[in-house]
Amino acid sequence: MPIRASTEARLLDAADELFFSRGIAATPVDAVLARAGVSAATLYRGYPSKEALVAAVLERRHRVWLEEWDRAIAAQESHEGRLLAVFDALDTFRARPIGSRWCAFLGAAAEYADAPAEIARAVRQDTDTMRARLAGLAAAVDARRADELADQLLLVVTGDLAMRLRSPGHTTATARSVAAALLAR
Template identity: 40%
Template sequence: MTPRAATRSARERLLAAAGELFYESGIAATGVDAVLARAQVAPATMYAHFAGKDGLVAAYLEQRFEVWRQTWDEVLAERTEPVDRLLSLFDALDRYREREGSRRGCGFLAAATELPPDHPGQPWLRADSRLLTDRLRELAVAAGLADPEEATATLLLCYDGALARSAREWTTPELHAGDPVRRARDLATAWLAQRGHAVAH
C-alpha cells in the first residue's frame, strides 16, 4: 500500500478502487474481488460499509455526481456573463476530465446501460439528468434565450455527443480529430451566436 493510500479510510479506498474499476472496465465486468484487491480491504470490511456490490455501485455514482456538481458550481462561480455561464457546462466538463482523468465518455451514461430499473444507483443517474436539464434551463432563461427548452435540448445534445465521441475515440484512437468537448463548445457557441447571443469578449 502506498503512503497516500494508507492515509485513506477503508471506505475511501473502496470508493476510489470501485470508481477506477467501474469506469475502466464497466460495472458488470468488475467483480467485488477485484475492488477488494485494489483497495487492499477485507470482505468483512467492505460489507461493514456497503450492502454488497449494489450498495458500492450506488455510493460510487453518488460520489461521482457530487464531484461533478461541485466542479460545475466552481466554474459557474467564476463566470458573470450570462451566455458564458450557459456555456460553462463544457468548461466544467473539461475541468472535471483533467482532474479525474475521465477520457472514456460519461460514467453515468455507461451505468445507465448496465443497471436495472430498480437498482439503488438509479437515483443518482436521475439526479445527474435533472441537474443537467434544470440548470441549463435556468441559465438559458437568465441569458434571455427566446426558447429555453430548445436551448437546453441543443446544448445537451452537444454535451452528450462530445461524451459519446470521447468514448468512441478511446476505443478507436486513429479516429481522433481534436478534443470533442472543445468542438462541442464551439458548436454550441456558434448556435447561440446565430440566435443573437454571442459570447462577450
C-alpha cells in the first residue's frame, strides 16, 4: 500500500526543510518524522532508506527550481534578460518559505565523499541541466561563445551559492555585476 499523498507531502516538506538547512548527516530521521507527524513505519514503507528519502527530496526540489527559473525567463523580453534571469530565479527561490542554508545539491555533494548512486545522480542532473540551459540561452546572445559563457555563468552561480556559507547575508548583487562584465566583453 502506498503512502497517502498528504502524508508524503508532509514528509517531503519536513525532510526538505531540515536536511538542507541543518545538514543531512546532522539531521536524524527522527527529527524529520517528528516535524512531519509521521511514524517511522510509514517512512520505511515508502522509502528503503534515509538516502532514498534524500534523493526524493532533491528530485522534487529540482523540479520546483526549474519551474521557478522558467517563470523568471518568461518575464524577460530580451535575449540578455533571459540569460540573466537565472539570478532573478535565485532571488525568488531563496525567498521561499522552505529554504536551504546555501544549496541543496552542492550541500549533498559536499556531505558525501562517495555519494549513493541516487543522490549522485540528482546532483549530476542539477549541474547538467544548469549548464545546458545556460548554453541554450547564451546561444541567443552570442552563439560563438555560448559554451564558454555557460561555463562562466555556471561558475558565477555556483560561487554565489557557496558565498552564502561565507557571509550569511549574501545577496546576488555581486554575482550580477560579474555576469554583467562577462556580457560586456
